Amino acid sequence: MKSFKVIYRDKLSQARVGILKLGNLEIFTPLFLPVGTLGVVKTLSYEELKEIGVDAFIANAYHLYLRPGEEILKKFCGLKKFINWDRGLFTDSGGFQIYSLKELKKITEEGVEFRSHIDGSKHFFTPEKVIEFQAVIGSDVSVCLDECVEYPVDYNYAKRSVEVTTLWAKRCKKKFDEIKKNNFGNSQNQLLFGIIQGSVYKDLRKKSIEEILSIGFDGYAIGGLAVGEPRELMWEVVNFISENLSQDEVKYIMGIGELEDIFFCIEKGYDIMDCVLPTRNGRNGQALTSFGKINIKNSKYSTDESPLDNECSCFVCKNYSRALLHHYYKSQELLVLKLMSYHNVYFIINLFKTIREKIIKDEFLRFKEDFLKKFNSEIC
RNA sequence: GGGCAGGUGGCGGAGUGGCCAAUCGCAGCAGACUGUAAAUCUGCCGUCCGUUGGGACUACGUAGGUUCGAAUCCUACCCUGCCCA
Numbered sequence: 001m002k003s004f005k006v007i008y009r010d011k012l013s014q015a016r017v018g019i020l021k022l023g024n025l026e027i028f029t030p031l032f033l034p035v036g037t038l039g040v041v042k043t044l045s046y047e048e049l050k051e052i053g054v055d056a057f058i059a060n061a062y063h064l065y066l067r068p069g070e071e072i073l074k075k076f077c078g079l080k081k082f083i084n085w086d087r088g089l090f091t092d093s094g095g096f097q098i099y100s101l102k103e104l105k106k107i108t109e110e111g112v113e114f115r116s117h118i119d120g121s122k123h124f125f126t127p128e129k130v131i132e133f134q135a136v137i138g139s140d141v142s143v144c145l146d147e148c149v150e151y152p153v154d155y156n157y158a159k160r161s162v163e164v165t166t167l168w169a170k171r172c173k174k175k176f177d178e179i180k181k182n183n184f185g186n187s188q189n190q191l192l193f194g195i196i197q198g199s200v201y202k203d204l205r206k207k208s209i210e211e212i213l214s215i216g217f218d219g220y221a222i223g224g225l226a227v228g229e230p231r232e233l234m235w236e237v238v239n240f241i242s243e244n245l246s247q248d249e250v251k252y253i254m255g256i257g258e259l260e261d262i263f264f265c266i267e268k269g270y271d272i273m274d275c276v277l278p279t280r281n282g283r284n285g286q287a288l289t290s291f292g293k294i295n296i297k298n299s300k301y302s303t304d305e306s307p308l309d310n311e312c313s314c315f316v317c318k319n320y321s322r323a324l325l326h327h328y329y330k331s332q333e334l335l336v337l338k339l340m341s342y343h344n345v346y347f348i349i350n351l352f353k354t355i356r357e358k359i360i361k362d363e364f365l366r367f368k369e370d371f372l373k374k375f376n377s378e379i380c
Numbered sequence: 381g382g383g384c385a386g387g388u389g390g391c392g393g394a395g396u397g398g399c400c401a402a403u404c405g406c407a408g409c410a411g412a413c414u415g416u417a418a419a420u421c422u423g424c425c426g427u428c429c430g431u432u433g434g435g436a437c438u439a440c441g442u443a444g445g446u447u448c449g450a451a452u453c454c455u456a457c458c459c460u461g462c463c464c465a
Contacts, residue, residue: 037416058415096415117417148415166450195415226414234414252413261414276416283419284412299409329419337419 002128002249003191003218004271008234008360014242014269017356020250022056022088022140023189028361029250030266032352033058033090033274034345039079042279043338044345046085052314052346053353056088056141058274061134062097063124064145066116072138078186090274093130093137095146096255099227106146108129109164109279126171127171131192135185143221144172145194158199173215191218193252198346199224200233202240210242219250222270230338235264241351242268245360257353259288259375263368266355278344285329288347291379294322296340301326314346 008017036057037291049057059079065364068082076082080089097114098105106116111126127145134142142204145168147161176192179185194217198204200309212220222241223235238253245251250271256262265273278288285297287311295303295342296308307317308325316325316339328336351371358367 033415035416042416043419060416063416091417092415097417100419221415223415228414238382252415257414273415275414276418279415280416280418281413284421285419288412295411297410309416326433332419332420369381 004263006248010359010364011362013267013364015266015355016269016271017359018250018271018273020088022191023143023187025048025055027088027184028356030270030352031055032348033271033272033334034279034349035060035274035276039083041341041345042283043341044279046083047361048342048344052088053349054123057088058090058092059137059139060092060094060097061142062094062114062125063118063129064091065094065125065133066118066301071134073136073138073186074136078136080138081186087139089137089139090141090256091134091137091143092284093134093143093145093195094125095143095148095223099148099150099224107164107293109167111168111212112145112147120191121138129236131172131175132179132184135187135190138186140187141191141192141193141219142176143193144169144217145193145356146197147184147224147259148197148224148227150252151199151227153199153203155332158197158201161199162197162204162208162211165195165208169194169212169217171213173217176266179274193219193221194243195221195223195254197224199215200229200237202237203282205241207246213313219252219272220245221252221254224255225253226257226261227357228235231261238265238270242257242270257348259348260372262348262351263355263372264343265362266359267368278348279341282340282342282344285340286344287340288344290374291377292375295334296322296325296329298326308343309347310342312347312350312358316340316343316346325379353371 003021004018006016006018010016020029032056034054037060039059041057073079073082098112101114101117102116106113111124113124115120115122117302125145126377129240130145131142146165149158149161155374194206194212194215196212198208219295225237248268249268252272253265253270255275256265256273257277262273287294287296287297287308290311304322306322308322309317325339326334
């Protein structure tokens with residue numbers, strides 16, 4: 001029983017619209033996942049996420065392991081029950097933390113030892129443990145433990161990380177099947193995605209694709225991109241991977257969130273992406289608008305009566321002027337963090353919705369061109 | 381009227397003869413952020429010139445003085461706070 005089905009393919013590009021089945025849920029792709037590392041999309045309530053139209057978000061196993069921790073999640077029968085969220089939930093394995101917590105980790109073939117960024121305590125994560133813990137979390141989609149390497153990284157190290165990632169993927173898959181058989185965990189229909197690594201080296205990407213594909217997963221995630229490499233290089237790799245991955249599988253490109261990159265990836269046939277940018281940048285004062293990005297901290301907005309984006313219909317744009325948001329930001333009024341996050345998530349979720357509509361009408365490429373032209377005009 | 385403490389860049393507050401255009405914090409100005417150690421981080425922040433190295437000018441209450449050299453020492457004055465009368 002396949003959990004993913006393409007329902008429409010763009011005639012002019014590889015963009016497609018699909019349906020991802022997560023238990024009883026049916027979610028349309030291309031899908032954008034806001035990031036809710038600790039089980040919450042920072043500043044936003046679950047009611048607000050639903051109001052915006054968020055179908056799924058992604059939480060993080062490493063962070064949830066440190067707090068609230070396994071016991072609490074077991075007690076509440078998983079994260080979805082704990083937070084009372086009945087839409088989609090993805091979890092990341094902690095592979096990204098191998099990259100982002102690089103001073104606090106020690107990696108071996110067996111697994112990875114983290115020193116907690118909270119109290120310095122040591123924790124050893126094996127592929128099996130990460131799978132087991134994601135079962136406890138009860139996410140709809142879990143991912144394998146992988147080694148996300150930084151950029152630049154030398155070829156030999158990248159090669160080794162591909163090997164480790166493959167080795168771990170096999171162990172993850174084995175543990176996952178075991179868990180399914182024993183009916184362990186808090187998700188009846190959890191899926192497991194494999195992760196492809198290989199940095200910017202095409203032969204390594206190819207090797208990783210072949211190895212991960214041969215293990216066989218419910219979907220395929222692409223990791224290790226958008227970690228500092230030049231955009232052109234990233235696009236080249238994105239394109240290469242797309243050409244070498246089966247077009248029938250669901251493809252999840254991890255960590256992508258700049259609008260130009262989102263359009264590029266969708267055009268190349270990727271179905272799912274996630275990013276902290278709408279929320280993090282929102283908290284840092286940046287708003288996405290139809291006419292480009294604006295930084296609400298800038299003094300020029302102190303008297304601006306217009307909304308963040310006069311083409312946006314979110315409640316923030318209906319009720320709050322740029323001047324007011326500027327005032328809140330300058331006064332460190334906490335409400336602004338929510339308002340900015342809300343708008344940005346709304347903006348991007350809405351954009352994905354429009355993109356799906358445009359794909360079905362074979363207007364994706366034209367829409368992409370028009371949208372980016374306007375977005376880069378920066379007349380806001 | 382007397383005593384004590386003090387007056388430093390938009391504010392707070394270091395400095396107490398050369399390394400001082402002056403630590404630091406705040407405020408201000410701008411930039412960054414791509415599977416969140418992020419309500420974070422970085423840069424600028426006397427004026428003018430220079431892409432950089434740097435240069436010129438004006439400045440530590442006011443006015444004088446000592447000194448090769450003063451925000452720093454001396455004199456007078458002005459002002460602020462506290463205490464006494």
